[in-house]
Amino acid sequence: MTKNETINHVEIRDLSRQLFDGQTRQSFLKIALQVSVITKTKAWTSGYHASVEPVRDSILHIDNAIGGVGIDRLLVPTSHGYTANLPIDERPIHRPLQYALGAILVTNWPRTAVQMSCQHIEGILKKKYEGIIPGIDHSPLGSIVRQIKSMELLGVETIQQLEKVAHILNIAKHEYGSDAIRIPNSLRRTESQVFNIHEAVTMYFICRKLGVQLLADY
Numbered sequence: 001m002t003k004n005e006t007i008n009h010v011e012i013r014d015l016s017r018q019l020f021d022g023q024t025r026q027s028f029l030k031i032a033l034q035v036s037v038i039t040k041t042k043a044w045t046s047g048y049h050a051s052v053e054p055v056r057d058s059i060l061h062i063d064n065a066i067g068g069v070g071i072d073r074l075l076v077p078t079s080h081g082y083t084a085n086l087p088i089d090e091r092p093i094h095r096p097l098q099y100a101l102g103a104i105l106v107t108n109w110p111r112t113a114v115q116m117s118c119q120h121i122e123g124i125l126k127k128k129y130e131g132i133i134p135g136i137d138h139s140p141l142g143s144i145v146r147q148i149k150s151m152e153l154l155g156v157e158t159i160q161q162l163e164k165v166a167h168i169l170n171i172a173k174h175e176y177g178s179d180a181i182r183i184p185n186s187l188r189r190t191e192s193q194v195f196n197i198h199e200a201v202t203m204y205f206i207c208r209k210l211g212v213q214l215l216a217d218y
Contacts, residue, residue, distance in 0.1 A: 009171070011164035012199050015206045018161065024062065028205060031058050032198040039108040039197075052105050059101075062205060068212040074098045075105075093123040093211075100204050104197065111172055113200035117207040118169035121162065124214045129153065142166040161210060168203065 007013045016025055034055045056071055063070025069090070074097050075082040084091075084098045100116035103109040122141040125148070129136055133147045145162045148154055154162070171194065195203075 007199050007202060008196070009168060009199060011168050012202055012206070015161060015164055016202050019206060019209050024065075024205075025202070027058070027062060028202045029198055031055060032196075032201045034058060035104060035108065035197050035201070038105070055105060063208065066205070066209050066212055068208065068215065069094050069097070070208065071101060075101055093120065093127060096120040096123060097204070097208070100200075100207075104200050104204065108197065110195040110197050110200035114168060114195045114203045115172035117200075117203045118165050118172065120207050120211055121165050121214070122169070124211050124218075125162075128214060128218050140166075141169050158210075158213070165207065165210065 007016065016028070020028075038051050038055065056075060059071045063072070069086070073085045074094065076085045084095070086094050086098075096116040096119040100113045100120070103113035103116060118141065122144065125141070125144050126136050126139075129144070129148070132153070133139070133144065133151070136144060136147075139147070141162075145159065145166050148162070149159050
């Protein structure tokens with residue numbers, strides 16, 4: 001990854017611009033570059049806490065600005081690594097974010113991080129509209145968003161944002177070829193590189209912010 005890493009998926013780029021200012025978006029790239037250094041040097045093998053803490057602090061700064069449940073509760077340092085500090089009733093909603101952070105900071109699996117971040121939104125909607133949307137427990141995010149739209153349960157702008165999240169989740173779960181990315185052929189990535197770490201970091205914060213907004217009136 002280079003200092004000029006770009007976001008290839010138009011939905012992620014659009015959501016990022018809608019939800020965050022330029023300075024914050026630049027911070028996403030800086031965090032991604034920090035993660036790349038850890039990955040390249042495998043620094044965690046000689047000191048997991050020492051290598052991850054600077055990145056954790058960078059993420060915490062933005063998480064605090066967003067509000068809600070952030071990395072300070074999702075990755076709590078212990079003598080054996082990290083754990084989450086979540087009440088039982090909050091785990092179904094916020095556990096995917098814990099997995100997303102692990103995929104970003106530990107395993108460097110961007111695709112998993114993107115999927116888990118999106119599933120945070122899916123979990124919120126399932127809890128928020130339980131008993132309102134029939135069969136919601138077994139419905140994928142895209143179907144849930146279509147039901148929300150037809151029932152006019154949320155505003156137009158929010159629905160449009162959720163549609164983009166659902167599209168990205170569908171790519172993360174089901175697309176494996178270069179057609180998953182709508183960019184010129186010369187820039188298309190291989191099957192294992194559908195998302196880069198910059199996109200994974202950005203999607204984590206997108207879903208964090210949308211999640212806080214969705215939970216505000218729950």
